[in-house]
Amino acid sequence: MKIRLTLNGEKITLDASRSDSLLDILRRAGYTGTKRGCETGDCGFCTVLVDGDAVKSCIRPAARADESAVETIEDLGTQADLHPIQAAFVDNAALQCGFCTPGMIMRTKALLAENPDPEKAEVREALSGNLCRCTGYENIVSAVADAADRLAAGDRSDAATDGGRQRKQCTACDYEGVQE
Amino acid sequence: MSRPDGPSGDQNAKSTSSTEPGSADGDTPDDVSSAAGRDAVSTAAEKRDARKIVTGEAKYTADYGGQFPDLAEAAVRRSDIAHGVVTDIDTSDAEAIEGVYAVLTPDSAGMPDGPYTSAGQSYPEPSPWDLRVLRRRVRYVGDPIAAVAAKDTDTARAAARAIDVTYEERPAVFDPDAAVSEDAPRIHDPDAVENVQSGADYDRNVEAHLAGEIGDVEAAFAVAAERDDRSVVETTWETPYQSHCVPEPHTTIARRDEDDRYHLVSSTQVPYHVRRQLAHLFDVPIRDVRVTKPQIGAGFGSKQSMVIEPIALALAIAADRPVKLEATRAEEFHAMRFRRPSRGRIRSVVTDDGDLQAIDMSVTTNSGAYGPHGMTAAVSVGKKPLPLYAGTPNLRLDATAVHTNLPVAGAMRGYGAPQGHFAVETHIAEIAREIGMDPIAFRRRNLIGEGDVETASAILKSGDGHGRRIRSCGIDECIERGKAAIGWDDVDQPPEDHRHRACGVALATQGSGIPGDELGAAHIKMNEDGSFILQTGAVDLGTGADTVMAQIAAEVLGARPEDILVQPSDTDVSPFDYGAYASSTTYVTGQAVRKAATEARDQLFAVVARLLDEPVDDLVAHDRAVHAESSGSSVTLEELGYASIYGDDAREQVMGEASYSTDESPPPFAAQFADVTVDERTGEFEVHELVCAVDCGAAINPDLARGQITGAMHMGYELAAGGELTFDEEGRPNVAGFRDYGMPRTADQPPLTPILVETHEPTGPFGAKSVAEVPTNAVPPALSNAIRRAVDVRITDLPITPEKVKSALDQRRESADDV
Numbered sequence: 001m002k003i004r005l006t007l008n009g010e011k012i013t014l015d016a017s018r019s020d021s022l023l024d025i026l027r028r029a030g031y032t033g034t035k036r037g038c039e040t041g042d043c044g045f046c047t048v049l050v051d052g053d054a055v056k057s058c059i060r061p062a063a064r065a066d067e068s069a070v071e072t073i074e075d076l077g078t079q080a081d082l083h084p085i086q087a088a089f090v091d092n093a094a095l096q097c098g099f100c101t102p103g104m105i106m107r108t109k110a111l112l113a114e115n116p117d118p119e120k121a122e123v124r125e126a127l128s129g130n131l132c133r134c135t136g137y138e139n140i141v142s143a144v145a146d147a148a149d150r151l152a153a154g155d156r157s158d159a160a161t162d163g164g165r166q167r168k169q170c171t172a173c174d175y176e177g178v179q180e
Numbered sequence: 181m182s183r184p185d186g187p188s189g190d191q192n193a194k195s196t197s198s199t200e201p202g203s204a205d206g207d208t209p210d211d212v213s214s215a216a217g218r219d220a221v222s223t224a225a226e227k228r229d230a231r232k233i234v235t236g237e238a239k240y241t242a243d244y245g246g247q248f249p250d251l252a253e254a255a256v257r258r259s260d261i262a263h264g265v266v267t268d269i270d271t272s273d274a275e276a277i278e279g280v281y282a283v284l285t286p287d288s289a290g291m292p293d294g295p296y297t298s299a300g301q302s303y304p305e306p307s308p309w310d311l312r313v314l315r316r317r318v319r320y321v322g323d324p325i326a327a328v329a330a331k332d333t334d335t336a337r338a339a340a341r342a343i344d345v346t347y348e349e350r351p352a353v354f355d356p357d358a359a360v361s362e363d364a365p366r367i368h369d370p371d372a373v374e375n376v377q378s379g380a381d382y383d384r385n386v387e388a389h390l391a392g393e394i395g396d397v398e399a400a401f402a403v404a405a406e407r408d409d410r411s412v413v414e415t416t417w418e419t420p421y422q423s424h425c426v427p428e429p430h431t432t433i434a435r436r437d438e439d440d441r442y443h444l445v446s447s448t449q450v451p452y453h454v455r456r457q458l459a460h461l462f463d464v465p466i467r468d469v470r471v472t473k474p475q476i477g478a479g480f481g482s483k484q485s486m487v488i489e490p491i492a493l494a495l496a497i498a499a500d501r502p503v504k505l506e507a508t509r510a511e512e513f514h515a516m517r518f519r520r521p522s523r524g525r526i527r528s529v530v531t532d533d534g535d536l537q538a539i540d541m542s543v544t545t546n547s548g549a550y551g552p553h554g555m556t557a558a559v560s561v562g563k564k565p566l567p568l569y570a571g572t573p574n575l576r577l578d579a580t581a582v583h584t585n586l587p588v589a590g591a592m593r594g595y596g597a598p599q600g601h602f603a604v605e606t607h608i609a610e611i612a613r614e615i616g617m618d619p620i621a622f623r624r625r626n627l628i629g630e631g632d633v634e635t636a637s638a639i640l641k642s643g644d645g646h647g648r649r650i651r652s653c654g655i656d657e658c659i660e661r662g663k664a665a666i667g668w669d670d671v672d673q674p675p676e677d678h679r680h681r682a683c684g685v686a687l688a689t690q691g692s693g694i695p696g697d698e699l700g701a702a703h704i705k706m707n708e709d710g711s712f713i714l715q716t717g718a719v720d721l722g723t724g725a726d727t728v729m730a731q732i733a734a735e736v737l738g739a740r741p742e743d744i745l746v747q748p749s750d751t752d753v754s755p756f757d758y759g760a761y762a763s764s765t766t767y768v769t770g771q772a773v774r775k776a777a778t779e780a781r782d783q784l785f786a787v788v789a790r791l792l793d794e795p796v797d798d799l800v801a802h803d804r805a806v807h808a809e810s811s812g813s814s815v816t817l818e819e820l821g822y823a824s825i826y827g828d829d830a831r832e833q834v835m836g837e838a839s840y841s842t843d844e845s846p847p848p849f850a851a852q853f854a855d856v857t858v859d860e861r862t863g864e865f866e867v868h869e870l871v872c873a874v875d876c877g878a879a880i881n882p883d884l885a886r887g888q889i890t891g892a893m894h895m896g897y898e899l900a901a902g903g904e905l906t907f908d909e910e911g912r913p914n915v916a917g918f919r920d921y922g923m924p925r926t927a928d929q930p931p932l933t934p935i936l937v938e939t940h941e942p943t944g945p946f947g948a949k950s951v952a953e954v955p956t957n958a959v960p961p962a963l964s965n966a967i968r969r970a971v972d973v974r975i976t977d978l979p980i981t982p983e984k985v986k987s988a989l990d991q992r993r994e995s996a997d998d999v
């Protein structure tokens with residue numbers, strides 16, 4: 001069957017079988033930044049945004065994603081032009097092997113869109129579906145707080161998630177305010 | 181910045197640099213003894229893969245799949261019974277499924293059938309060769325019997341399920357004590373195993389047995405029996421199976437390449453050992469195998485074992501196309517490798533003054549069905565922690581590795597030491613209570629220190645001359661800083677009478693590589709723009725090893741870490757390396773990098789001496805230039821890059837290479853603290869904080885070092901109070917996924933405070949020792965000790981649960997009522 005998505009702001013149609021998950025079709029289409037750690041919805045490595053909500057793509061049937069706006073890690077910044085959340089993860093040493101990182105960042109993006117200034121406990125609660133084996137979580141929690149500050153220092157309205165359409169503006173403005 | 185048309189300025193002219201030296205007092209960068217004189221190695225340089233990780237561009241093994249249009253996916257059919265013989269395998273239904281390219285069984289043509297070990301150790305492996313790639317004789321629920329390659333994962337899995345397996349079941353045994361009894365079922369046939377380990381006795385399911393003694397332990401106990409000023413203390417302990425929970429499941433892409441060689445892209449910690457082991461198994465020359473390590477989603481020891489590579493390669497040969505085999509999470513939880521369960525007993529003799537006279541430790545580990553790392557990990561349960569109290573005149577260690585019909589234990593971060601530290605550090609706490617001494621004062625009195633020569637780590641070696649001199653030891657400062665951070669001296673009791681708060685402490689040590697059994701090597705060459713390309717066999721599993729290697733080279737060459745490009749490990753390209761295990765990478769491969777970079781720097785100095793007409797002795801490298809100290813003139817690395825390659829008179833490629841091996845393995849030290857409140861009505865406990873102060877020598881890249889400490893404490897906390905793999909009465913795993921297993925999440929991971937206590941290890945690169953394993957070791961005993969101090973019950977079997985605390989409290993009350 002054909003799945004029509006707005007993927008990172010672009011209209012795209014992907015082939016899927018009935019048993020395919022959203023994760024399967026994304027990875028097959030080359031969006032390999034989204035990781036597979038369990039296929040049962042328990043690790044969070046496959047987290048993407050679907051219509052702005054953080055979703056574990058391994059347990060979202062591809063068919064159900066038809067006609068939705070999907071945003072993956074590939075839509076955030078580039079290595080030279082990091083999105084503020086990505087920059088916060090780098091600067092807070094919030095990663096080691098990095099296998100959990102794209103999912104953590106997408107989860108963080110959804111959290112901060114909804115709650116731009118979360119308490120530490122709220123961060124821990126919001127990330128509790130995303131496992132990390134390497135860091136002990138300390139620096140990840142700090143990175144999320146730092147990302148909130150960076151976004152607040154930029155233009156708040158651009159932090160909203162819309163499947164990526166406004167992202168470029170958002171990144172651009174955050175750069176001036178926050179980066180280096 | 182590089183420019184296509186050459187460096188700025190006249191490359192042959194003397195340029196007088198106004199840049200002040202970055203390193204203090206003109207110390208040459210590789211000859212410093214304190215952080216004050218270090219430059220690149222002491223910065224929290226950005227992890228070199230950080231940006232590609234956060235953009236999702238870092239490529240792990242599975243992400244390479246898209247490069248192979250004809251890639252097949254694979255699945256493995258595993259035993260559903262714990263013990264027996266496969267009498268029939270009917271693959272006809274599987275083969276009939278459309279899109280199935282190959283179905284392999286133990287009897288398939290070309291299937292390797294010789295025994296091997298998955299251990300991923302240096303040659304000859306101490307582990308027994310007791311495995312076959314696919315198995316008719318099955319010894320645990322999860323043994324691989326058949327494998328399928330097909331057009332996609334769904335098809336491969338469907339075909340694997342469609343294989344009809346008939347078994348003749350045999351009685352199974354799951355408890356290590358039961359396994360050694362006369363009438364227990366025999367799990368291995370000694371004639372089918374090549375085992376060089378000592379004390380193997382397959383008639384009693386004993387994989388290995390070793391014992392060693394220093395002094396005369398029995399005599400010390402005899403004296404204690406006679407004298408009033410001696411106490412004898414005895415404790416027991418037990419630890420469970422623990423999963424590494426590697427984030428990236430074991431994944432391999434295997435293929436025959438255009439040169440008719442076997443090429444594997446694999447999530448491995450030991451590319452060179454995998455290459456050798458595969459060449460042996462498939463009976464081809466080593467040169468015909470290439471193993472490439474891409475980005476790795478962590479290892480923690482699980483990827484030291486060669487678990488899936490042989491199956492993937494056999495399928496690639498049979499299907500005649502690239503094959504990707506990616507373990508499922510359920511397989512990760514029962515069919516890969518685990519931390520081995522342990523149990524045992526410690527007795528000791530102590531004087532009323534608090535002097536340890538004797539420690540007698542016996543250990544039984546459960547290897548599960550096969551023997552990788554069985555003997556070496558079992559003895560490590562004693563050998564790793566005992567050096568803390570190496571001044572004890574009489575020491576005995578007796579270690580037995582036993583087979584059961586449960587999953588296969590392997591190497592895991594700490595390698596026996598977490599089990600051993602739980603045993604020893606809860607025991608030490610009990611001794612202090614017994615003689616009424618403060619637990620820290622008692623430890624201090626018996627603790628190892630700088631300048632000591634300890635033999636405990638060589639307790640199993642016969643003869644003298646195995647002493648290890650301790651050249652750096654910051655454990656006193658670790659204790660002090662940890663105490664201050666946790667608030668040891670001022671614990672506020674909660675207002676409720678039934679809640680009690682206390683801190684617990686436990687100390688830890690480890691090694692830095694396997695003494696006399698490591699090799700690291702490095703090659704570094706200069707580019708025109710003053711940057712360098714560094715090749716090492718060091719295997720960065722996500723730890724940041726490549727960043728550390730770059731920092732070491734940068735320190736020597738006066739470059740910035742980002743001027744050193746590090747190539748990932750690939751057996752065709754990288755110099756040899758034993759791989760990432762035993763806390764060896766920084767200490768061993770780091771020294772190879774330092775030596776190679778020094779060789780390159782010497783070549784640079786020769787060029788500069790010519791250019792500036794200055795004596796080599798007067799030259800130093802820092803701030804991306806080589807400086808003549810007396811005259812103050814300097815040449816930038818970029819100018820040197822061009823001058824060395826395009827110079828008018830002499831031209832040469834500046835490049836250095838070096839190997840490094842050593843008999844040294846200096847111990848890092850750590851003091852672990854836990855702050856806990858226990859509810860004496862329910863047994864529930866809340867861990868407020870875990871603090872670990874670590875002496876890792878000089879901390880190369882403090883950010884990365886702290887990350888190792890917090891990550892290790894997380895894993896230690898799981899062993900202490902979280903995850904446990906259990907099995908039903910048929911030996912089937914109760915844990916199939918993360919939701920069945922108590923890996924701490926953000927919401928339930930107690931806060932973790934890492935502290936770096938820097939010392940200078942003279943044998944290490946820029947004073948460094950290891951850091952990644954030692955903080956894994958002491959969370960369980962620190963937590964057990966804290967609970968003991970809070971509510972006066974001792975939990976001796978892990979994980980510590982509210983139910984166990986409650987039942988211990990109930991028992992204590994009952995026995996108090998009886999009095």
Ligand code: FES
Nearest residue numbers: 037041043044058
């Ligand atoms: S892969 Fe989706 S939650 Fe684990």
Ligand code: FES
Nearest residue numbers: 096098132133134
């Ligand atoms: S960085 Fe490795 S799992 Fe989070």
